[in-house]
Amino acid sequence: MKTQTLIFLSLSFMIFSCRSNKPMIDTTTVSELNVERYMGTWYEIARFQHSFEKDLVGVTATYSLRDDGKIDVINAGYKHTLDGEYKEAKGKAKIPNREEPGKLKVAFFLFFYADYNIMELGDDYQHVLIGSSTPDYLWILSRTPQLDETTYQQLVDEAKRRGYDTSKLFKVPQK
Numbered sequence: 001m002k003t004q005t006l007i008f009l010s011l012s013f014m015i016f017s018c019r020s021n022k023p024m025i026d027t028t029t030v031s032e033l034n035v036e037r038y039m040g041t042w043y044e045i046a047r048f049q050h051s052f053e054k055d056l057v058g059v060t061a062t063y064s065l066r067d068d069g070k071i072d073v074i075n076a077g078y079k080h081t082l083d084g085e086y087k088e089a090k091g092k093a094k095i096p097n098r099e100e101p102g103k104l105k106v107a108f109f110l111f112f113y114a115d116y117n118i119m120e121l122g123d124d125y126q127h128v129l130i131g132s133s134t135p136d137y138l139w140i141l142s143r144t145p146q147l148d149e150t151t152y153q154q155l156v157d158e159a160k161r162r163g164y165d166t167s168k169l170f171k172v173p174q175k
Contacts, residue, residue, distance in 0.1 A: 025135045025163035029102025029117045035095070037125045038118075039063045039071070042141040045127075045152065046169045050137065052089070052108070057173040058082045061141065063093070070094045073106060082175050120158055122151075129155045131164070138164050145174035 056077035
């Protein structure tokens with residue numbers, strides 16, 4: 001029992017000490033969200049690289065509303081090149097607090113939910129800036145495979161203003 005307690009305390013210390021070294025970010029989300037309008041396919045324009053999308057290009061995220069109020073999520077892309085092997089991951093999302101509609105939780109494995117913060121959303125629901133509770137995850141999505149440079153730069157500038165290291169953004173090749 002003492003060994004387990006020591007391991008738990010050591011892991012807790014490591015987690016909290018690592019978090020304190022992270023830069024502060026502004027994760028304020030949109031105050032209004034029309035979930036039905038948000039549904040459909042989004043193209044990944046840029047992202048921070050991470051293991052679960054490693055080497056994927058032509059990435060899309062497709063959302064569809066379920067009868068129980070949750071959201072089905074399908075993330076798909078191609079390995080290495082736009083002609084590469086097709087990969088798909090199915091998950092689910094939910095809005096845990098209807099008073100904060102821009103703060104979603106997304107899970108691709110059992111009940112392990114991650115933050116999905118809608119930080120900026122175009123009035124026309126054509127582009128979005130997504131972040132997390134940590135500075136390690138950031139996405140720029142668009143309803144079209146290409147996003148005009150002005151809008152893209154505005155979203156990058158907003159992410160930078162919020163404290164994200166935008167030099168880590170990877171522009172995702174799209175068809």
